[in-house]
Amino acid sequence: MDKKLVRPFLQWPGGKGRLISQLAPHLPHEVIKSKFTYIEPFVGGGAVLFWLLNTFPNIRSVVINDINEDLINVYRVVATLPEELIRVLEVFQGNTTA
Numbered sequence: 001m002d003k004k005l006v007r008p009f010l011q012w013p014g015g016k017g018r019l020i021s022q023l024a025p026h027l028p029h030e031v032i033k034s035k036f037t038y039i040e041p042f043v044g045g046g047a048v049l050f051w052l053l054n055t056f057p058n059i060r061s062v063v064i065n066d067i068n069e070d071l072i073n074v075y076r077v078v079a080t081l082p083e084e085l086i087r088v089l090e091v092f093q094g095n096t097t098a
């Protein structure tokens, strides 16, 4: 079965994507074997979040937060209304009409 990758969908200032190789050795050992919940208080573009989701299938759940309400709304829409979002984006892109 193909493993589906989840990737950041936003370019966000200050993203930690380039630091992951330096952060990885400092993760608690439990993330490798145990089920765990990842809590990300400053999610931004989610570089660390998506890397963890791709790397540790034993993540049980994630909790994300950001002070930027618009950003959190984007995550909510992506998570709960993906088909509607795609339809709206296609209209903006000019592929279809409303």
Ligand SMILES: C[S@@+](CC[C@H](N)C(=O)[O-])C[C@H]1O[C@@H](n2cnc3c(N)ncnc32)[C@H](O)[C@@H]1O
Residues within 6 Å of the ligand: 012, 013, 014, 015, 016, 017, 041, 042, 043, 044, 045, 046, 047, 048, 049, 065, 066, 067, 068, 071
């Ligand atoms: C550089 S981004 C985080 C990068 C991200 N964790 C990653 O994996 O690449 C920093 C985020 O922290 C958020 N932020 C700044 N101050 C905050 C606060 N007091 N509470 C919650 N989020 C905050 C910003 O809105 C921004 O989206």
